[in-house]
Amino acid sequence: MTLLQVQHLRKVYTTRFGGNQVEALSDVSFSVDAGDYIAIMGESGSGKTTLLNILAALDKPTRGNVLLNRKNIVQIPEKEISEFRRNNLGFVFQDFNLLDMFSIQDNIFVPLVLSGKKHKEMEHKLMPIAKKLGIEHILTKFPYEVSGGQKQRAAVARALIADPELILADEPTGALDSKSTDELLEHFGQINKEGQTILMVTHSIKAASHAKCLLTKPYILLYSAWS
Incomplete structure (x- = not known):
C-alpha cells in the first residue's frame, strides 16, 4: 500500500541579499x-x-504536492499543521533535540x-x-547523564511512542561513535521489520546500507539498492 506520494516537487529560495533565486529541488517525484x-x-x-523539511510539513514547496495517506500536507492550514x-x-535528529531539564522518560512523553x-x-x-x-534502566536519568547512543535511542522512543505513520530521520548517526551507530542501525532494522516505515537522510554509506531502498540525487528511487 502506498503511504507517501511526492509529486513534482520544486522549491526555489530567494536570497536575502541581491534577490537571486536558488533552486533547491526540481521536479522531484517518488512514492513510499x-x-x-x-x-x-x-x-x-x-x-x-x-x-525532508517539506515531507515533515516544516516548509512548503514552490510547486508540487506531498500526500500522506492521500492527504495533501501542502494544503493543511497552518493552525492544524502541528497537530x-x-x-x-x-x-x-542528529543532535537528539532532548530537553535537559526533563528526564529521559519525560522527554519520551512529550508528543503524548x-x-x-x-x-x-x-x-x-x-x-x-x-x-x-x-x-x-535510564528512564529516570537526565540527558546530560547518559551517553550519545542512549540519547539517540531515547529520541527514537520519543518518535515511536505516538505510533506515527512515518519516521523521518535526519542524519541519525551523525553524532554517534561506531559502536553506538551499529546499535542504532540494528534497532532501526528491527523497528522496520515490525512494520514501521522509515525515511532517513544520511551521508553515511554504513547507515544507508541498512536501508531497503536508496534515493539519490536527482532523487531516483533505487529498489534493492544493496542486493
Missing part, C-alpha cells in the same frame, strides 16, 4: 510504500534537508503530553518501547 525503509543520499547542497505532525510523523493523553496511557505505552531499545 507502508513498511519501506528508505535512505536518501546526496552531496551537501543537493536539497536533502529541503526535501498533524504529532499524529502522523515521528522525528529523529502535547496530544493530551492521560499519564496512565503514557506509562502503558512507554515500557515496551523502552525495553525494545534497551533504555528502560
